[in-house]
Amino acid sequence: MLGSVNISVDTIMELIPHRYPFLLIDRIISTSEDAGLVALKNVSINEHFFVGHFPKKPIMPGVLIIEAMAQASAAFIILSGGVDAKNKMVYFMSIDEAHFRKPVIPGDALYIHVQKIKNRTKVWKMRGEARIDGTRVADAVFTAMMID
Numbered sequence: 001m002l003g004s005v006n007i008s009v010d011t012i013m014e015l016i017p018h019r020y021p022f023l024l025i026d027r028i029i030s031t032s033e034d035a036g037l038v039a040l041k042n043v044s045i046n047e048h049f050f051v052g053h054f055p056k057k058p059i060m061p062g063v064l065i066i067e068a069m070a071q072a073s074a075a076f077i078i079l080s081g082g083v084d085a086k087n088k089m090v091y092f093m094s095i096d097e098a099h100f101r102k103p104v105i106p107g108d109a110l111y112i113h114v115q116k117i118k119n120r121t122k123v124w125k126m127r128g129e130a131r132i133d134g135t136r137v138a139d140a141v142f143t144a145m146m147i148d
Helices: 010-015 064-085
Strands: 005-007 027-032 034-042 088-098 111-120 123-132 136-148
Touching: 010 027, 010 111, 027 064, 034 064, 064 088, 064 111, 064 123, 064 136
Parallel strands: none
Antiparallel strands: 005 027, 027 034, 034 111, 088 136, 111 123, 123 136
């Protein structure tokens, strides 16, 4: 399915096990082996985490931005595995070089860009960036393993 565009949330839920309220990607915009994957998270004031983070100045927690990048990376890894990856899980082994550059607030369209750095058999190293209006708001490097 690499090379696909506009992959719906229903298909995303076939790729990764996350569900509301912890499914943090709404749509996959594009995928390719070279360019990686671009996903979209529409950040709504109705997100459960805004109740307490923070009531008068809602900001998406940085760890959830990282989680959105991790979910996009997992979807890319499963899509890259083709038929052999069906019903497999992706577990994250490390998150490195995480940086938070600007706050993410209700109403933002958070575009998540992930790209493979390298992979060996089941272990993948990925780079992720979260952007709003083309401006990078967060980035990190992930190491993950696909298992049965």
